[in-house]
Structure formats: structure tokens, C-alpha cells
Amino acid sequence: MASEKVTTLTDTNFDQSVIKAAQPVLVDFWAEWCGPCKRLGPTIDELATDYDGRVTIGKLNVDDNPAVAGRFSIRGIPTLLLFKGGQIVEQVVGLADKDSLKKMLDKHVPAPAQG
């Protein structure tokens, strides 16, 4: 089950939620039939908790939202794109472990507030 901290992205809300977003957004392009996507799922959920308030973590189902998937030439999943100020700043294709994803995110976001 997806964490409640994960934003569901669609063709309709993508520009508002990602391109115009104030904080960085990590978009997980996935589909129901994709085994590796399912394996990545728990990691995405954990990142959503770990980076709550710093990075928006969103999932976009490529079957239901072909416009966004087409716009970024997504032809393989799982693919993760990190958007900052409306621009793609990182791309990860295929499975990745939590550690390397955290390192990737940490390059672009401030450390959590102390206290």
C-alpha cells in the first residue's frame, strides 16, 4: 500500500504539482504490470516519509497518464525524475537502492531542520 505521504500525479495535476512546485519533486513513473516498479514501491514510500516537507514524492501511473509519460519520452520503467524549479535535474532508470537515491536527493535539498 502506498504511503499517504506519496502524491498521486496525473496528466491533469502534473504542471501544478510538479512544474510549478516550490520544492523539488521526485516523480516515480510506474505501472501495475511492472515487477521492478513494485519492488521499488516500498523504497519510494520510505523516501516520502524521510523527506517529508523537503521533497515531494509523487507517483505517476504511465498507463493512466500517457500525456506526461510521452512528454518526457518515458519508454522504460521504473524511471525516476527529480524536478527542481520545473527542470529535470536527475534521472534514474531501473531499480536503485534507498542509499543511492538518498545521496542523489541530498545533492539537491537542504538537510532536515534540527530539533
Add this chain to the structure above:
Amino acid sequence: MRIRDVIIIGSGPAGLTAALYSARANLKPLVIEGLEAGGQLMLTTLVENWPGFRDGIMGPDLMTEMRAQAERFGAEIIRGNVTHVDLAAPPFRVKTTEGEYFSRALILATGASARLLGLPSERALLGHGVSTCATCDGYFFRGKPIAVVGGGDSALEEAIFLTRFASHVTVVHRRAALRASKIMQDKAFANPKIAFEWNSDVEDVKDLTRGEVTSIVLRNNLTGALKEVEVDGIFVAIGHTPNTSLVTGQIELDEPGYIVTHMGSRTSVPGVFACGDVQDHIYRQAITAAGSGCMAAIDAEHYIDGLPQHLGEPGLVDDDIAVAD
């Protein structure tokens, strides 16, 4: 520090069969499943050569069953990716991104990963038309022409699977004949959507500036002639590379980089055993991987039984080695 009897790295058919057998031998194995949990069968569809299933079984379903069977007998399977192993002396140290574990015996079942062609444009277009997994990405090529590179069983299996989606599948092979089994060749030759480019090497994947695959450039390796084939996707199925980076320099590897085993699953390091595709470049079947996993579990059990009392006594499994000493 807890010292376990057996740690198994990898969770494909080899790792899970080793887990099943060592669990049933009451060794309470810890399986660290790795990033590609379940192994290569997780990326396949129907497996028709696993004995016992006359109508075949879906690869992911087979792995789910294997996992549940190993767990039923007490195997502990954890998520995590091993980043470092220390084989200098037992107990062997295994580090993951989350923690550190120690064991008397270690079973390496890390498998093999798909090999790429090695073209710069290929890597840059991964996920944008270049793929190593037909079942993952085939869906994106509905009604589009695509190419499959390779001439073995996996290349033909991918090609045949991809005809469900693609308008046309070009199989690019660098030789004049296929390596694949007769039954797969017959299926491929009979499929009207599949055509072949023989004696051909992939010279380039285009188009980097557009950020997506639009064509591939083939070079005939007999005549040197170049040919551009318009495709929306290219699936690379030219074999696998053994996943040995964890143990390189600590254990004997053969020329192509596979772990050398002798007398069953024994490696050059006593107490370290290897099974599955990481030590097999000949058979590479789910059933041979599983068979070698069984061998590794039995070899590990014998090894532990033969250890000095303070290391091998079953009652001390959870104790600190220093205290037991």
C-alpha cells in the same frame, strides 16, 4: 555480535534453494535478497522448462512460491543490498546499506546482470527506447517497430514476447546462425512479425539530440556495409555479466569473471560457497541454478559440521565468538 551459521547473498533460484535446504537443515539462514530480488525470473513471463509444471508457470509466481517455501522452514529473508563482504577469515562479515552481519559460512548467489553493448548513446538512451527487459518495457512500443540484439534463447524469447506489442521486430545478430534452442528458433522463424539482420553489429543508437530512440545503425561485419533501421526501441539481449564486484580480489575468478567452484560449490575460500549464474557460464538455467543452490547448502552444512567445536556447535549459534572461545 551475533554469528549466524549461514548467510546467503541473492534471492534467485540458486539463493532461495540454498535457503530452503539450509533452513531444513536447521541452519536458520539469513538471505539478503539484493536489489534485483527474485533474480532474472522476475523479468520473465511463462517458464516452460521448470519441471513439474506441464503448462508452464509464470517466472514471478515461481519465485514467490520458492520464497514462501524457504520461509516456511525458517529462512529469514531481508530486503537490502550488500555493499561489502570481508572474506579474510571466518566469521565472514557482510555489510548492507542498513546493517552488518556475520556468519560461519557464506553462500554467494548474486547471479548475473544483463550486459549492454557498450555504446555511449545506448547508455544515454536507457529508459528512452533502450531496454534490457522486454517484460518491463515492451508495453511502451505498441504498434511501433523495434529491434532485439542477440541470438540466444533470451533474445528470441524477448523478440517473440515483443511481437505482442510491436508492429515489427528486427532481430540483430552478429553471426550467420542463432545460438538459441531449436524450439525457440522454430517459434521465431514462424512468427510473421520477426525479421533477421544477420552478421550485423550495432554501430550506433540514434537520436541523442532528441533524447529518444529513432533508429539504429548496423554494420555488416562481413562486408562493412552500413544500414540504418528505423526503430522506436532497442532491446539488448546479448548475455550476462556475473555479479562479482563484492568479492573481486578476495576469491578466485575465471577469465570471464565467474567465481571458480570445485568439488561442488566450494570456492577458493574455505567456508564460502557459490551457486547459480555467478559461477555458471555454461548452463544458466533456473533448474541448474536451483540444483547448485542445493549443493551449496549441503556443502555449507558439511563445512559447519566439520568446524572446530567452538565454531560449529549448534547451541552456540547466537553467541559471541569471543565469549564462546
